[in-house]
Amino acid sequence: MAQYQYHGSKRPKNTKKTLLHLLRYLGHHKWLFLLVGLLVCVSTGANLLGTYLLKPVINRFILPGDLKGLLAAVAGMGIMYLCGALASLAYSQLMIKSAQTVIQEIRRDLFVHVQRLPLRYFDAHTHGELMSRFTNDVDTVQEAMNNSFAMIIQTFLTLTGTVIMMMVLSLRLSMIVVVFLALMFAFIRFNGSRSRKYFQRQQAQLGRINGFVEEMMAGQKVEKVFNHEKKDFENFCVLNENLRRESTSALAYTGMQVPTVVSLSYFNYAVSACAGGLFALSGLMDLGGLASYLVYVRQSAMPLNQFTQQVNLLMTALAGAERIFDLMEAEPEVDEGDVTLCHVKEEDGKLVETAERTGHFAWRVPEAPGTPEVPEAPGTPEVPEAPGTPEVAEMLGTPAAAGSGTRLVPLKGDVRFDQVVFGYVPEKQVLNGISLYAKPGQKIAFVGSTGAGKTTIINLINRFYEIQSGTITYDGIDIRRIRKDDLRHSLAMVIQETHLFTGTIADNIRYGKLDATDEEVREAARIANADSFIRRLPDGYDTMLYSDGSNLSQGQRQLLAIARAAVARPPVLILDEATSSIDTRTERLIEKGMDAVMEGRTVFVIAHRLSTVRNSKAIMVLEHGEIIERGDHESLLEQKGRYYQLYTGQFELE
């Protein structure tokens, strides 16, 4: 099939590999597919044979007037036809069933894989791009599986069958057909490559207009405020007309293929008829033979057309499949952690693991044989400014036995960065050797310009990204040793951009803790000060939210996001500009509620507004990936440094 790959307007780069991968999916249902193939053969065979049998039936029974024989022959053909039709019925139903199952599997595997991709991948690819893997590419594969698979077998058989029949009838005459078929084939190839060129131009125009429309729809309200509608409409019309022109050419060329091939087949027909007529005159062929030969000639164009069309479709589908498989092969997040999170309770002064939800957590650290009793504790931390470093041993807690080979380390929320270097792209470092220390149970704040690295620090604690050098420890354990899911379970995060899911308000809050009771949900909403506005919504907590909660204001969405974190009651909480759209008065109320929830637990706060961070125990001022000042509010003011400038409004955060 490889030689046809040039026809696809979008063709795969590595046909063989993609095909193999696709075949692996089909392999789960290989018996079904074999059966389908067999049934297709039966159905096509019946069709071909039927046409072939017409002549003998007419010659042997109808002409001599053998009614009884005719009845028997018709009955025989009837059985054959019935088999053929039943086979078609069976294969088309089977094919759809197996195709849909395969598609479902592909879609699921794709989704599962996407869940495992690191954030780095999402940074580098737009949502639209990933979305199109799920929609356009899966659709083309589905389309091809529904139809092309059977059609290709069928048309190929018909084509070969017809050519063989013609050769049987007259080898010499069939040479003409072969020549014409070759000609048609050449034309299809030529036209294919030409229309591909136009299709690429059409795609480019389509991309341009889509980009324009997306931008304008997003900025619609601004457009109205500025009376800019007319101007934009003019621009749109230009793009629209360009697209129309390009796509007209593209489609005109593709549309030409079928009629051209059909016309060529008329030529073929005419030439064959004349030649056949002359042959018959010179006695090289009998009249009946000529008649049935010409029937086959007439039939030969259709399967060629269909065959090439289906092969084109298949190639497009393979290209789609290739993009899908490429995504499936993208490197997933690495997770070699063996340290897990568990609930603990204290029994006789010792920590014991328990299935209960005690609200106390510990790390279950497997002890590799030969590992020293106190593992990679951050030694003598090279963080001179960090207050209270000496309590390392105390902080690690009394190592408690939790079964053979494991050790329980109480979760305290002690986070340390030691000489951490990180950049989203290797060439550009965002953090240049940052060392910091978060004392457990404290509220730690980061202040700094956009791009100073505040959010980056948070992303690293969560292990959304991998650091380039240095270490990050969490309760004395290198975070790379902690299983990612457990690490993230221990931290609740409220991020700058709030995202809500389609579902009720209660569902959205419950996202933080799936088994939260209604009362817990309400309590969390009250802490986040969201209860009053939720109760005023038409259906209260059962109000449906659509498309990322677009029916709520930015501030309301942030309140919900905070409620989501509050219901989770995490050991460590991270607030990344979580209250930026909330007025200061409400913010103060939330702060009080959250402080109560997070009593004795570690909280990280990132904010632009200094009033948000003012009450924090330690405030770190970041600039260009480095901590330039640290201390509490008063001491920072006394330093009269950058914090002071910010505070007195002499400096703008960017």
Next chain:
Amino acid sequence: MLIRLFSYMGKYKKYAALAMLCITVEGILELLVPLIMADLVDVGVANGDTAYIYTKGVQMAACAVIALGLGIGSARFAALAGQGLGAELRRAEYEKLQHYSFSNIDHFRTSSLVTRLTSDVTNIQNAVSMGMRPFCRGPVMLVAATGIAYSINHTLAVVFFIALPVLGAALCVITMKVRPLYSKMQGAVDTVNRIIQENLTAIRVVKACVRGDYEIAKFEEGNRNLRCQSETAFRLAALNMPAMQFVMYGTILGILFYGGKLMQVGNMQVGDLTGFLSYVLQILNSLMMISNVFLLMTRSVASGARIMEVIDEKIDITDEKARDIEVERGEISFEHVWFKYKKEAKEYVLSDISLRIEAGQTVGIIGQTGAAKSTLVQLIPRLYEAGQGIVKVDGIPVQEYPMERLRDAVAMVLQKNTLFSGSLLSNLKWGREDASLEEVETACRIACVDEFLERLPEGYDTEMGQGGVNVSGGQKQRICIARAILKKPKVLILDDSTSAVDTATERKIRERMEEYLPFMTKIIIAQRISSVRSADQIVILDDGKISDVGTHEELLGRSEIYRQIYESQKEGVEL
């Protein structure tokens, strides 16, 4: 509805007609060719007339050439018509969108509008471009072949007068039943897409909450449902082919048997029988074609309906009552204004608002998140329409101004603002194309854009918007303010537009506005007391009602809410 869709074809209608003509003639030629052929064999070969054979051969070749021309023509015309229709539909949609009010915009989601403008239109235009050929050929072939077959033998025609309705009915039933199944399937597709979309946009939340498995389970449910729906729909649609085969094979057998009998009696020739057979097959084939076209259309009908929703959306703010007047001074008054976003909503968003703002005044509006501050000011340029009560500018109800002039006179910097792709200069001039460089510079100076202008890589020519230079939130807000000032409005509304600007710069902007634009009415919505404290009057909105109006000192003395807000910030920012 399809008819309505096609009415948008406009000037491309003639191409559609031409395409149909080409296809029809081509179809007739296709039926003619076998007739010529029959002559060639029956007369030419039978009589040994070489010249006759050549003549007929040439005739056939001529037919082929004409068919070729017609074929290429039909492809071109069909493309012109289909793509033309698509372009016109897109245009009509976009044009309609220009007249949408804010509440019309709220009605549709941005992403859904994009789909309606792009892929839905593509569906329709492709259905037309591709479906035209079978759509025209089907009926032509059906009628012509029926006629010929009938003329060959009336009696035998009975066979297909039975077969035809049977197949027709079967195809009809299938098509009718598949239709609702397709729309169900589309619903399942939408659900799955929505889950993916939400998952992708919120991937950070999903990862941070470790909800991957939960998301997968949610997706699997949708995925399974989609498989079931599409399996049912496709399986039913796939019945088309076997149904066709059953009838076709039955017909062949019937004709063979019945024809054989007729021939016995001497009512029929062999040539007639085979000819008849091929025409009957042709007829059944064209029926099949027609039913395929209907299936194709069924799928595009959904797209068509979505497009029509955009075009049919009732515009709720129009220039109906407009007179030929202009805003002169910029005095604003609200008289017992009530407002809610949807008629069905129980509670009003704004209740009984009465307020008077003199021309040239600076007014601050302050209040809680969700207090409807933005809603209040959006009533002034008629972005939304007040439900009850009257909003007046210069003592004249806003409805009496032509919308364009009203919005030119009332400039607004939105809370959620956008810069568009293009240079900084083109973004600044967005409100007024013909602004001179001097005016641009003044506007930039007032909005303190000049302070960071030199630091931009290419000054005024720096690329903004998607793919452009990243300006910080504060810088972006300043650019947006400059953009609004450049319009030289009578009223300037800043909706929380300096939240990311530091207090010192904000003060500077405020001072410069007083200095350069003393006659402009300025309405400032803010979170920070410092942004509004020097205003001529400060309005406190609470829960959609005006709680109090006064100067900073007055309010500090008598308003509990104001004092609370003040207290919550006093510690934070030196006032």
